[in-house]
Amino acid sequence: MTSASPCEDTRAGASLTAEPVLRVRDLQAHVAGQQVVEHVDLDVAPVGVTALLGRNGVGKTSTIKAILGLVGRSGTVELDGTDLVPLPTHLVVRRGVGYVPEDREVFAGLTVRDNLRLAERRGSTHHYDLVYDLFPELHQRGGQAAGTLSGGQQQMVSLARALLNDNQVLLVDEPTKGLAPRLVAEVSRVLARAAQVAPVLLVEQNLQVVRDLAQHAVVLTDGRSVHHGPAADLLADDELTQRLLGVHADTGDQGRPADPEAPA
Amino acid sequence: MSTVVLLLFTGVGLGAIYFLVASGLSLIYGLMHVLNFAHGVFLSLGAFLGFEVASRLGATTWTGFAASLLVGALAGAVFAALTERLLVQRLYERHIEQVLVTVGLGLAAVALFDGIWGTDPRFISGPAWMGRTTSVLGANVPNDRFVAILVAALVLLGMVLFLQRTRYGMIIRAGVENRAMVTALGIDVRTAFTLVFTIGGVAAGLGGVLASHYFGYVSPLLGQTLLIFAFIVTVIGGLGSLTGAAIASVLVALLQQFANYYLAGTGDLAVVVLLAVVLLTRPSGLMGRRA
Numbered sequence: 001m002t003s004a005s006p007c008e009d010t011r012a013g014a015s016l017t018a019e020p021v022l023r024v025r026d027l028q029a030h031v032a033g034q035q036v037v038e039h040v041d042l043d044v045a046p047v048g049v050t051a052l053l054g055r056n057g058v059g060k061t062s063t064i065k066a067i068l069g070l071v072g073r074s075g076t077v078e079l080d081g082t083d084l085v086p087l088p089t090h091l092v093v094r095r096g097v098g099y100v101p102e103d104r105e106v107f108a109g110l111t112v113r114d115n116l117r118l119a120e121r122r123g124s125t126h127h128y129d130l131v132y133d134l135f136p137e138l139h140q141r142g143g144q145a146a147g148t149l150s151g152g153q154q155q156m157v158s159l160a161r162a163l164l165n166d167n168q169v170l171l172v173d174e175p176t177k178g179l180a181p182r183l184v185a186e187v188s189r190v191l192a193r194a195a196q197v198a199p200v201l202l203v204e205q206n207l208q209v210v211r212d213l214a215q216h217a218v219v220l221t222d223g224r225s226v227h228h229g230p231a232a233d234l235l236a237d238d239e240l241t242q243r244l245l246g247v248h249a250d251t252g253d254q255g256r257p258a259d260p261e262a263p264a
Numbered sequence: 265m266s267t268v269v270l271l272l273f274t275g276v277g278l279g280a281i282y283f284l285v286a287s288g289l290s291l292i293y294g295l296m297h298v299l300n301f302a303h304g305v306f307l308s309l310g311a312f313l314g315f316e317v318a319s320r321l322g323a324t325t326w327t328g329f330a331a332s333l334l335v336g337a338l339a340g341a342v343f344a345a346l347t348e349r350l351l352v353q354r355l356y357e358r359h360i361e362q363v364l365v366t367v368g369l370g371l372a373a374v375a376l377f378d379g380i381w382g383t384d385p386r387f388i389s390g391p392a393w394m395g396r397t398t399s400v401l402g403a404n405v406p407n408d409r410f411v412a413i414l415v416a417a418l419v420l421l422g423m424v425l426f427l428q429r430t431r432y433g434m435i436i437r438a439g440v441e442n443r444a445m446v447t448a449l450g451i452d453v454r455t456a457f458t459l460v461f462t463i464g465g466v467a468a469g470l471g472g473v474l475a476s477h478y479f480g481y482v483s484p485l486l487g488q489t490l491l492i493f494a495f496i497v498t499v500i501g502g503l504g505s506l507t508g509a510a511i512a513s514v515l516v517a518l519l520q521q522f523a524n525y526y527l528a529g530t531g532d533l534a535v536v537v538l539l540a541v542v543l544l545t546r547p548s549g550l551m552g553r554r555a
Contacts, residue, residue: 070444093450105445107438114434121450161449 027075029066036062038223051214059223098162102173104154108147119161131160152183167198269403277409279517280416284471285494286509288464294440294504301366304487305373310336310469311482340469348461377484385481412474502552
């Protein structure tokens with residue numbers, strides 16, 4: 001892809017044994033009385049990208065939402081020695097958890113500038129320089145309603161909202177979903193840069209992106225974490241990838257068609 | 265011609281009062297998905313306390329009238345803020361319970377007003393000018409209509425400026441769109457909840473004072489009677505849309521006035537028919553987003 005992945009960062013190798021930034025144990029999540037996450041253990045390495053993988057509907061997004069407290073949850077989620085489970089979502093986030101949701105979830109009726117202003121977290125410096133350096137387009141389109149942006153531009157707003165603040169960890173859910181290949185490369189480049197600022201937990205279906213970015217991988221099956229290890233080892237093992245992810249490692253994408261989305 | 269003009273002003277004046285109730289309902293539903301069945305009693309309390317203050321300071325003086333508006337707004341605000349903090353917020357996300365508790369509060373407050381002020385209507389008098397009429401294109405329009413329209417227009421302007429220009433306004437607009445994502449940005453939306461209730465209470469309290477002048481009396485059931493039409497207005501306008509509430513208020517009130525006059529007093533029926541038509545053709549209301 002376009003940019004050096006943080007794999008080459010020498011600290012990444014050491015981080016396998018280093019204290020995780022986020023330690024999730026026996027996480028369970030329920031939505032409308034239904035248990036959607038049964039038992040998830042995972043560590044987010046203090047450096048680089050940890051990928052959260054699995055077939056569709058195994059509970060990856062629910063795991064992310066449970067870490068944030070956006071769905072009912074139990075278990076422990078430890079960030080910097082504090083258990084986040086008793087905290088409401090806004091306090092979880094203020095502890096330095098950046099979130100890029102699946103489907104972007106920008107505020108369509110607000111301008112790009114207001115989307116960013118709303119994301120300014122108290123007690124954090126606001127890195128507009130970084131954000132506008134990564135996404136100069138957002139500066140030009142500051143006065144435009146976010147709902148009128150293309151899918152790729154909305155993803156930029158969504159990423160920018162998270163990168164604007166100081167974060168201890170970034171939770172990024174399917175950032176390349178539905179994007180054209182050129183934009184997938186762009187998002188991948190941004191994530192590589194983001195991972196230099198804060199460690200990332202990344203849900204991603206596009207295995208090429210995972211290969212480029214992730215050092216560690218956790219795989220879910222039916223709401224349970226069933227595999228932990230170096231991402232490269234998982235993706236090198238065709239039999240294992242086939243069994244856990246339902247794809248051949250070398251074909252890349254997990255059978256999801258990308259809607260071609262025209263950049264405006 | 266003069267009849268049409270009179271009906272127009274009377275209709276828009278009534279629409280102004282509907283708007284003062286419906287704007288709060290719509291914002292509250294839009295942000296919190298709470299159907300506030302106690303909203304009418306914010307109005308009644310505003311009307312009663314406004315009436316008390318005005319009669320002490322001199323009901324026929326402008327000072328008395330201005331003080332009644334101020335006290336009405338304040339009473340509505342305090343009552344609404346307390347309702348949100350003490351009752352609704354404890355039932356966050358439990359919608360059936362929220363409906364039950366607001367219905368219960370509505371009934372209890374009406375009974376309380378009965379106990380304090382009696383069940384008979386109290387007749388209101390205001391500054392002499394408000395009881396007189398002004399001739400517009402041959403129609404003698406009661407002056408209190410103009411006051412209601414002016415106050416409602418100022419409230420609408422104030423709300424729009426607040427929503428567009430302030431950070432809390434931005435939080436409320438974003439929260440109406442996607443409340444979960446607002447919290448996921450590290451924002452405590454509960455402050456915005458209390459604020460929206462308070463703003464709704466201010467508008468309802470003002471509406472109470474103006475409604476008591478418009479109808480000429482205040483009674484314990486005044487607010488809850490208007491609430492029914494305000495709910496219809498809110499649904500027709502689109503739940504959560506302030507502009508929708510403003511347009512639908514005027515539309516509903518005009519339809520009601522004209523049908524009452526020209527179609528043998530069928531105003532209420534006409535409003536229900538309009539509601540049915542809107543629900544069948546545009547279920548999310550005139551300005552509502554798709555559910």
